[in-house]
Amino acid sequence: MVKQEIKINWLENMAFEADVSGHKITIDAGEQVGGENRGPRPKPLLMVGLAGCTAMDVISILKKMRIEPEEFNVRVEGDVTEEHPKQFERMKVIYEFKGENLPMEKLQKAVSLSEERYCGVSAMYKKAIEMTSEIVILN
Known part of the structure; x- marks a missing residue:
């Protein structure tokens, strides 16, 4: 079995930065729930x-x-x-x-x-x- 792993780090509010095989993806929530819409859900x-x-x-x-x-x-x-x-x-x-x-x-x-x-x-x-x-x- 091959194991894969990702990691997300909290940035602020509802925003997180995911590290996927060295590629960064910002995920965030909408403003109505405390996010700033900085990335996809x-x-x-x-x-x-x-x-x-x-x-x-x-x-x-x-x-x-x-x-x-x-x-x-x-x-x-x-x-x-x-x-x-x-x-x-x-x-x-x-x-x-x-x-x-x-x-x-x-x-x-x-x-x-x-x-x-x-x-x-x-x-x-x-x-x-x-x-x-x-x-x-x-x-």
């Missing part, structure tokens, strides 16, 4: 982790298939409960591709391999919440 960063994990998988798989889109974006929509502890109860990953010669069956294969085999973030989330996805080809 922690919960959306869970969506960033998912999007980054699956996006890297998909683009890597597509490159091996010799398919390179002009543009590739991943959006994640998350539904959060209204009662405490406020948590995600479902997420939807939307894969957006733009370019010529983008065979849908290969895009689906790359997405499927990421979601079912390679993306550890997706695998972990699937154990806790409902996960869906969609592939969109933009004109």
Whole structure:
């Protein structure tokens, strides 16, 4: 088993600085709860982790298939409960591709391999919440 670790340090009020593999990320709360909006909230960063994990998988798989889109974006929509502890109860990953010669069956294969085999973030989330996805080809 490989151990990973991050550390956050309190800056002031509700702001913290995270050290992630030598990269600094400031997280903060909104002004309505004592923060100064100096950085993102922690919960959306869970969506960033998912999007980054699956996006890297998909683009890597597509490159091996010799398919390179002009543009590739991943959006994640998350539904959060209204009662405490406020948590995600479902997420939807939307894969957006733009370019010529983008065979849908290969895009689906790359997405499927990421979601079912390679993306550890997706695998972990699937154990806790409902996960869906969609592939969109933009004109």
